[in-house]
Amino acid sequence: MIRSRSCRRYLLHLAVLTLVSLPLLAQKEPAIKNVFWQPNDLQNGSVAFFGVELNRDAARVTGKFLGKELVFFRSEKPLVWYSLAGVDIDTAPAGYDLTVVAVDRAGRAARTTKKVDVTAATFGTGNVEVPENFVNPDEASKKKIAADGVLKQRAFKHFLREPQWSGDFIKPVEAESTPSFGMTRLLNEELTSRHRGTDFPIKEGAPVSASNSGTVVLARELFYEGNCVILDHGQHFFTEYMHLSKIDVKVGQKVKKGQRLGLTGSTGRVTGPHLHMGVRWETSSLDPTKLLALTLPETHATPKAAPRRRTRRGTR
Ligand SMILES: [Zn+2]
Numbered sequence: 248m249i250r251s252r253s254c255r256r257y258l259l260h261l262a263v264l265t266l267v268s269l270p271l272l273a274q275k276e277p278a279i280k281n282v283f284w285q286p287n288d289l290q291n292g293s294v295a296f297f298g299v300e301l302n303r304d305a306a307r308v309t310g311k312f313l314g315k316e317l318v319f320f321r322s323e324k325p326l327v328w329y330s331l332a333g334v335d336i337d338t339a340p341a342g343y344d345l346t347v348v349a350v351d352r353a354g355r356a357a358r359t360t361k362k363v364d365v366t367a368a369t370f371g372t373g374n375v376e377v378p379e380n381f382v383n384p385d386e387a388s389k390k391k392i393a394a395d396g397v398l399k400q401r402a403f404k405h406f407l408r409e410p411q412w413s414g415d416f417i418k419p420v421e422a423e424s425t426p427s428f429g430m431t432r433l434l435n436e437e438l439t440s441r442h443r444g445t446d447f448p449i450k451e452g453a454p455v456s457a458s459n460s461g462t463v464v465l466a467r468e469l470f471y472e473g474n475c476v477i478l479d480h481g482q483h484f485f486t487e488y489m490h491l492s493k494i495d496v497k498v499g500q501k502v503k504k505g506q507r508l509g510l511t512g513s514t515g516r517v518t519g520p521h522l523h524m525g526v527r528w529e530t531s532s533l534d535p536t537k538l539l540a541l542t543l544p545e546t547h548a549t550p551k552a553a554p555r556r557r558t559r560r561g562t563r
Contacts, residue, residue: 278303278349278357280326285541290368291338292429292534294331294526296541297345301326305349312345312363313338315529318482319347320410322544329544331410331484335531336429336443340367368534370429374436381471381516382435388470395469399477402465403527407481412459413546416538417504419458419488420511420522422449428534443532444487444525451492451520453511457502458486458524458539466494472523473515476508486535487525490515 281300289295299308299319308328310317313335319328328349342362350356380388418424430442461478464485469475474491492512496502513520526533 276302277359278305278351279347279359282345282347282359282361284345284363286537289334289363289365291334291340291365292336292368292532292537293365294333294528294533294538294541295363296543297330297332298322299328299347299349301328301349303351306352308347308349310345310347313343313531315531316483317345317347318408320482320546323547329546330482331412331480331528331543333526333528333531333533334365336368336441336533338365338531340365368429370431371426372431373433375432375434375518377434377516377518379435382438384470391470395471398465398467398469402477402479403485403530405462405464405479406483407462407479410481410484410546411461411501412480412484412543413504414459415541415543416458416486417456418447418539419456419486419508419524420447420449420453422447422453422522424524424536428536444489444523445535447522447524449511449520449522451510451512455488455491455508455511455522457504457506457508459504461486461502463496463498463500463502463508466496466498466500469515471516473517474509474512475515478502478508483529485527486538487523487527489523489525490517490521 278301279299280302284295284297308319312332317330317332319330321328342364344360345363346360348356348358384392424445424447427442427446432440432442434440457478459480461480463476464479465477472489474494476488476494476496478486488508490512491509493510495507495509511520511522524535526535526538
Protein backbone atom coordinates (compact mmCIF):
# COMPACT_ATOMS: atom_id res chain seq x y z
CA MET A 248 0.00 0.00 0.00
CA ILE A 249 2.69 2.40 1.07
CA ARG A 250 4.81 1.28 -1.82
CA SER A 251 2.07 1.79 -4.40
CA ARG A 252 1.26 5.26 -2.97
CA SER A 253 4.90 6.31 -3.25
CA CYS A 254 4.92 4.80 -6.71
CA ARG A 255 1.84 6.85 -7.68
CA ARG A 256 3.46 9.97 -6.23
CA TYR A 257 6.61 9.20 -8.19
CA LEU A 258 4.64 8.79 -11.43
CA LEU A 259 2.75 12.02 -10.72
CA HIS A 260 6.05 13.82 -10.15
CA LEU A 261 7.39 12.39 -13.36
CA ALA A 262 4.30 13.53 -15.30
CA VAL A 263 4.49 17.05 -13.86
CA LEU A 264 8.22 17.18 -14.52
CA THR A 265 7.73 16.08 -18.13
CA LEU A 266 4.99 18.66 -18.74
CA VAL A 267 7.11 21.43 -17.24
CA SER A 268 10.26 20.43 -19.04
CA LEU A 269 8.77 19.90 -22.53
CA PRO A 270 8.73 23.59 -23.46
CA LEU A 271 12.20 23.91 -21.91
CA LEU A 272 13.47 21.05 -24.07
CA ALA A 273 12.00 22.73 -27.13
CA GLN A 274 13.79 25.95 -26.20
CA LYS A 275 17.08 24.06 -25.92
CA GLU A 276 17.31 23.80 -29.72
CA PRO A 277 19.72 26.65 -30.52
CA ALA A 278 18.03 29.72 -31.97
CA ILE A 279 20.88 30.14 -34.49
CA LYS A 280 21.05 27.09 -36.79
CA ASN A 281 23.87 28.08 -39.13
CA VAL A 282 26.19 30.95 -40.09
CA PHE A 283 27.67 30.99 -43.60
CA TRP A 284 29.26 33.37 -46.08
CA GLN A 285 30.35 33.79 -49.70
CA PRO A 286 32.92 33.69 -51.08
CA ASN A 287 34.21 30.82 -48.92
CA ASP A 288 37.82 32.01 -48.99
CA LEU A 289 38.17 35.56 -47.72
CA GLN A 290 41.25 37.73 -48.23
CA ASN A 291 42.14 41.23 -47.14
CA GLY A 292 40.05 43.47 -49.43
CA SER A 293 37.29 40.86 -49.96
CA VAL A 294 33.63 41.74 -49.97
CA ALA A 295 31.84 39.23 -47.70
CA PHE A 296 28.17 38.32 -47.84
CA PHE A 297 27.19 36.80 -44.50
CA GLY A 298 24.10 34.68 -43.91
CA VAL A 299 22.43 33.44 -40.74
CA GLU A 300 19.86 30.65 -40.64
CA LEU A 301 17.65 30.58 -37.55
CA ASN A 302 15.53 27.85 -35.96
CA ARG A 303 13.08 30.40 -34.58
CA ASP A 304 11.85 33.79 -35.70
CA ALA A 305 13.87 36.82 -34.56
CA ALA A 306 13.06 40.50 -34.21
CA ARG A 307 16.59 41.52 -35.17
CA VAL A 308 19.95 39.97 -35.99
CA THR A 309 23.23 41.80 -35.47
CA GLY A 310 26.87 40.81 -35.39
CA LYS A 311 30.42 41.84 -34.81
CA PHE A 312 33.30 41.25 -37.22
CA LEU A 313 36.77 42.83 -37.22
CA GLY A 314 35.61 45.22 -34.49
CA LYS A 315 32.72 46.54 -36.61
CA GLU A 316 28.97 46.18 -36.28
CA LEU A 317 27.16 43.93 -38.76
CA VAL A 318 23.49 44.71 -39.44
CA PHE A 319 21.50 41.82 -40.91
CA PHE A 320 18.28 42.07 -42.92
CA ARG A 321 15.55 39.46 -43.22
CA SER A 322 15.52 37.66 -46.60
CA GLU A 323 12.58 36.26 -48.56
CA LYS A 324 12.86 33.22 -46.29
CA PRO A 325 11.80 34.54 -42.85
CA LEU A 326 14.40 32.47 -40.96
CA VAL A 327 17.35 33.53 -43.17
CA TRP A 328 19.04 36.88 -42.58
CA TYR A 329 21.87 38.50 -44.59
CA SER A 330 24.53 41.20 -44.21
CA LEU A 331 26.82 42.69 -46.85
CA ALA A 332 30.22 43.56 -45.36
CA GLY A 333 33.90 42.85 -45.98
CA VAL A 334 37.52 42.62 -44.89
CA ASP A 335 39.56 45.82 -44.99
CA ILE A 336 42.55 45.89 -47.36
CA ASP A 337 44.92 46.38 -44.40
CA THR A 338 43.64 43.38 -42.38
CA ALA A 339 46.46 40.98 -41.44
CA PRO A 340 45.94 37.35 -42.49
CA ALA A 341 44.60 35.40 -39.47
CA GLY A 342 41.47 33.76 -38.07
CA TYR A 343 38.92 36.32 -36.83
CA ASP A 344 35.80 35.86 -34.70
CA LEU A 345 32.44 36.51 -36.28
CA THR A 346 29.84 36.89 -33.52
CA VAL A 347 26.15 36.78 -34.38
CA VAL A 348 23.32 37.74 -32.02
CA ALA A 349 19.65 36.99 -32.73
CA VAL A 350 17.11 38.71 -30.49
CA ASP A 351 13.51 37.49 -30.36
CA ARG A 352 10.42 39.62 -29.79
CA ALA A 353 10.56 38.98 -26.04
CA GLY A 354 14.09 40.42 -25.99
CA ARG A 355 15.84 37.07 -25.45
CA ALA A 356 19.22 36.97 -27.16
CA ALA A 357 20.93 33.93 -28.69
CA ARG A 358 24.58 34.22 -29.59
CA THR A 359 27.11 32.22 -31.58
CA THR A 360 30.71 32.76 -32.66
CA LYS A 361 32.44 31.36 -35.75
CA LYS A 362 36.06 31.58 -36.80
CA VAL A 363 36.57 33.25 -40.18
CA ASP A 364 39.93 32.70 -41.86
CA VAL A 365 41.38 35.62 -43.78
CA THR A 366 44.26 34.80 -46.12
CA ALA A 367 46.68 37.22 -47.80
CA ALA A 368 45.76 38.83 -51.11
CA THR A 369 48.56 39.75 -53.50
CA PHE A 370 48.67 43.23 -54.97
CA GLY A 371 50.87 44.75 -57.67
CA THR A 372 53.22 47.72 -57.68
CA GLY A 373 53.75 50.48 -60.19
CA ASN A 374 55.05 53.96 -60.94
CA VAL A 375 52.81 56.90 -61.72
CA GLU A 376 53.54 60.46 -62.92
CA VAL A 377 51.06 63.14 -61.83
CA PRO A 378 51.23 66.98 -61.62
CA GLU A 379 53.58 68.03 -58.82
CA ASN A 380 50.85 69.66 -56.68
CA PHE A 381 49.23 66.22 -56.19
CA VAL A 382 52.46 64.95 -54.58
CA ASN A 383 53.58 68.09 -52.73
CA PRO A 384 50.36 70.09 -52.29
CA ASP A 385 50.68 73.83 -51.57
CA GLU A 386 49.11 75.42 -48.48
CA ALA A 387 45.76 76.19 -50.17
CA SER A 388 45.56 72.60 -51.46
CA LYS A 389 46.39 71.23 -47.99
CA LYS A 390 43.43 73.19 -46.56
CA LYS A 391 41.15 71.78 -49.25
CA ILE A 392 42.40 68.23 -48.58
CA ALA A 393 41.59 68.65 -44.86
CA ALA A 394 38.13 70.09 -45.63
CA ASP A 395 37.48 67.23 -48.10
CA GLY A 396 38.38 64.77 -45.33
CA VAL A 397 35.65 66.22 -43.09
CA LEU A 398 33.08 66.05 -45.92
CA LYS A 399 33.94 62.42 -46.67
CA GLN A 400 33.79 61.46 -42.99
CA ARG A 401 30.36 63.06 -42.74
CA ALA A 402 29.17 61.19 -45.85
CA PHE A 403 30.33 57.81 -44.49
CA LYS A 404 28.55 58.45 -41.16
CA HIS A 405 25.23 58.34 -43.02
CA PHE A 406 23.28 55.28 -41.88
CA LEU A 407 20.29 53.51 -43.36
CA ARG A 408 19.05 50.51 -41.38
CA GLU A 409 17.62 48.65 -44.40
CA PRO A 410 19.49 47.64 -47.58
CA GLN A 411 18.84 49.91 -50.55
CA TRP A 412 20.53 47.54 -52.98
CA SER A 413 18.86 44.51 -54.56
CA GLY A 414 20.48 41.74 -56.62
CA ASP A 415 23.97 41.88 -58.15
CA PHE A 416 26.03 45.09 -58.30
CA ILE A 417 26.73 46.03 -61.93
CA LYS A 418 29.74 47.53 -63.71
CA PRO A 419 29.41 51.33 -63.61
CA VAL A 420 30.92 51.88 -67.07
CA GLU A 421 31.13 50.00 -70.38
CA ALA A 422 34.84 49.24 -70.00
CA GLU A 423 37.17 46.61 -68.59
CA SER A 424 38.89 47.24 -65.26
CA THR A 425 42.63 47.01 -64.65
CA PRO A 426 44.02 44.87 -61.79
CA SER A 427 44.60 48.07 -59.85
CA PHE A 428 43.00 47.43 -56.45
CA GLY A 429 45.55 47.39 -53.62
CA MET A 430 48.46 48.44 -55.84
CA THR A 431 51.31 50.20 -54.10
CA ARG A 432 52.23 53.06 -56.41
CA LEU A 433 55.23 55.32 -56.36
CA LEU A 434 54.06 58.78 -57.40
CA ASN A 435 56.62 60.93 -59.25
CA GLU A 436 59.32 58.66 -57.79
CA GLU A 437 58.86 60.16 -54.33
CA LEU A 438 55.51 59.38 -52.67
CA THR A 439 54.24 55.87 -51.99
CA SER A 440 50.46 55.49 -52.10
CA ARG A 441 48.04 52.54 -51.79
CA HIS A 442 45.37 52.37 -54.47
CA ARG A 443 42.08 51.71 -52.67
CA GLY A 444 39.79 51.19 -55.63
CA THR A 445 39.55 49.78 -59.15
CA ASP A 446 40.26 51.81 -62.28
CA PHE A 447 38.28 51.49 -65.50
CA PRO A 448 40.19 53.32 -68.26
CA ILE A 449 37.60 54.92 -70.53
CA LYS A 450 37.37 58.00 -72.73
CA GLU A 451 36.02 61.25 -71.32
CA GLY A 452 32.25 61.80 -71.48
CA ALA A 453 31.00 58.21 -71.15
CA PRO A 454 28.00 57.60 -68.85
CA VAL A 455 28.70 56.41 -65.29
CA SER A 456 25.90 54.29 -63.80
CA ALA A 457 24.96 53.53 -60.21
CA SER A 458 26.28 50.02 -59.50
CA ASN A 459 23.15 49.39 -57.42
CA SER A 460 20.27 51.36 -55.92
CA GLY A 461 21.15 53.75 -53.13
CA THR A 462 21.07 57.29 -51.77
CA VAL A 463 23.58 59.98 -52.83
CA VAL A 464 25.55 61.08 -49.75
CA LEU A 465 28.26 63.13 -51.53
CA ALA A 466 28.27 64.77 -54.98
CA ARG A 467 30.97 67.41 -55.40
CA GLU A 468 34.48 68.25 -56.50
CA LEU A 469 37.28 67.06 -54.18
CA PHE A 470 41.04 67.62 -54.45
CA TYR A 471 42.30 64.08 -55.12
CA GLU A 472 39.02 62.46 -56.23
CA GLY A 473 37.97 65.23 -58.64
CA ASN A 474 34.22 65.26 -59.25
CA CYS A 475 33.06 62.52 -56.93
CA VAL A 476 29.78 60.75 -56.12
CA ILE A 477 29.29 58.49 -53.10
CA LEU A 478 26.23 56.23 -52.78
CA ASP A 479 24.94 54.75 -49.54
CA HIS A 480 23.46 51.29 -50.20
CA GLY A 481 22.34 50.85 -46.58
CA GLN A 482 23.79 49.07 -43.54
CA HIS A 483 27.16 50.90 -43.77
CA PHE A 484 27.82 49.80 -47.38
CA PHE A 485 28.93 52.46 -49.92
CA THR A 486 30.23 52.78 -53.50
CA GLU A 487 32.31 55.72 -54.81
CA TYR A 488 32.73 57.08 -58.35
CA MET A 489 35.65 59.46 -59.02
CA HIS A 490 37.28 61.77 -61.60
CA LEU A 491 33.95 62.56 -63.34
CA SER A 492 33.75 65.39 -65.88
CA LYS A 493 30.10 66.01 -64.93
CA ILE A 494 27.87 65.15 -61.95
CA ASP A 495 24.15 64.57 -62.64
CA VAL A 496 22.91 63.83 -59.09
CA LYS A 497 22.45 65.72 -55.82
CA VAL A 498 23.01 64.82 -52.17
CA GLY A 499 19.91 63.18 -50.69
CA GLN A 500 18.69 61.91 -54.06
CA LYS A 501 17.67 58.26 -54.33
CA VAL A 502 19.06 56.52 -57.39
CA LYS A 503 18.15 53.22 -59.02
CA LYS A 504 20.61 50.58 -60.18
CA GLY A 505 21.92 51.62 -63.62
CA GLN A 506 20.80 55.25 -63.25
CA ARG A 507 23.25 57.80 -64.68
CA LEU A 508 25.32 59.54 -62.00
CA GLY A 509 27.42 61.62 -64.39
CA LEU A 510 30.07 61.37 -67.10
CA THR A 511 33.60 59.97 -67.03
CA GLY A 512 36.50 62.40 -66.98
CA SER A 513 39.99 63.15 -65.70
CA THR A 514 39.41 65.50 -62.74
CA GLY A 515 41.52 65.21 -59.57
CA ARG A 516 44.73 63.18 -59.29
CA VAL A 517 44.85 61.18 -62.53
CA THR A 518 47.20 60.26 -65.33
CA GLY A 519 44.38 60.19 -67.89
CA PRO A 520 40.61 59.75 -68.25
CA HIS A 521 39.20 56.80 -66.33
CA LEU A 522 36.59 55.91 -63.74
CA HIS A 523 37.85 55.05 -60.28
CA MET A 524 35.32 52.93 -58.41
CA GLY A 525 35.65 52.47 -54.66
CA VAL A 526 33.74 50.21 -52.26
CA ARG A 527 33.45 50.83 -48.53
CA TRP A 528 31.91 48.94 -45.68
CA GLU A 529 32.14 51.15 -42.57
CA THR A 530 35.74 52.42 -42.75
CA SER A 531 36.99 49.37 -44.70
CA SER A 532 38.25 49.67 -48.28
CA LEU A 533 37.08 46.70 -50.36
CA ASP A 534 37.88 45.36 -53.84
CA PRO A 535 35.18 46.49 -56.33
CA THR A 536 35.92 43.57 -58.69
CA LYS A 537 35.05 41.19 -55.84
CA LEU A 538 31.76 43.01 -55.27
CA LEU A 539 30.93 42.81 -58.98
CA ALA A 540 31.69 39.06 -58.96
CA LEU A 541 29.22 38.27 -56.14
CA THR A 542 25.82 36.72 -56.82
CA LEU A 543 23.41 38.49 -54.49
CA PRO A 544 19.69 37.99 -53.81
CA GLU A 545 16.87 40.41 -54.46
CA THR A 546 16.18 42.27 -51.23
CA HIS A 547 12.97 43.94 -52.40
CA ALA A 548 14.49 46.83 -50.48
CA THR A 549 11.34 47.39 -48.44
CA PRO A 550 11.22 46.71 -44.71
CA LYS A 551 8.86 43.90 -43.72
CA ALA A 552 9.98 43.66 -40.12
CA ALA A 553 9.28 46.02 -37.25
CA PRO A 554 6.40 47.97 -38.86
CA ARG A 555 5.96 50.04 -35.69
CA ARG A 556 9.28 51.77 -36.34
CA ARG A 557 8.67 52.47 -40.02
CA THR A 558 7.56 56.06 -39.46
CA ARG A 559 10.64 56.85 -37.35
CA ARG A 560 13.10 55.64 -39.95
CA GLY A 561 12.07 58.25 -42.48
CA THR A 562 14.38 56.93 -45.18
CA ARG A 563 11.94 55.75 -47.77
ZN1 LIG B 1 42.11 55.01 -59.19
